[in-house]
Amino acid sequence: FDHEENGSQSDTGADGPLLGTVLERSVFARGGTYEDRARAFAGTVCLSSDTGHAVHPNYAERHDPTHHPVANGGPILKVNVNMRYATDGSGRAVFAAACEKAGVPWQTFVSNNSMPCGTTIGPITAARHGIQTVDIGVAILSMHSARELCGADDPYLLANALTAFLTD
Structure with missing residues (x-):
């Protein structure tokens, strides 16, 4: 898009x-x-894959204190109480099951609720089409910079989780 x-x-x-x-x-x-x-549409689950913020060592306070996604920690599940990400409880269960099936560790990304949060196309897909959507991705440092960084293992781990999801 x-x-x-x-x-x-x-x-x-x-x-x-x-x-x-x-x-x-x-x-x-x-x-x-x-x-x-x-x-x-009602029976479909969409995994919307985008990046999310890994905890930056200089700005750890920008994350929810109980959720600190790190590079090479596995794919992230993105949640937001204001639905800036489309993930809900049943979507979380779908993603967790795929990761478990693939033997892939996963993390939860929750932005600090005292700060504004970006969004993805996930909520648009869910609201506009009535398709259950789960926002996922890999944790990166330096989002929107010329040199974004992710853990070398994370794309591979995400691919394994997606394969498990698609073959279930």
Whole structure:
């Protein structure tokens, strides 16, 4: 999608018609009806993968005190009480089960609630299409800089978790 960094509100952004149109056409191309579409959307789980902030040693106070994701600690599950991330309790269970099946450690990213928090396209997908969405990713340092850093093991661990999710 385009324009993710400034709200996704464009004809080619996540808040535009593209995803819904493609998914609907997929259902209808197979001879499905609007009822089939509604059932498919309601029965789908979307894993929205983006990066999240690893705890920076100079700015640890910017994280929730009980959740400090680190590089090479495994993929992160992103949660936010204001739904800046789409993850809910059942989504957490889906992700945890995939990680357990793959033997992959995982971490929870929770921003400090006294600070503003970014967002992803996950809440847009969930709200606009009624598709359960789980925000996940890898923890990185220096987000949006010229040299973002992640643990060398984390993309591999995330790939293993995604494989377990897709083959369940």
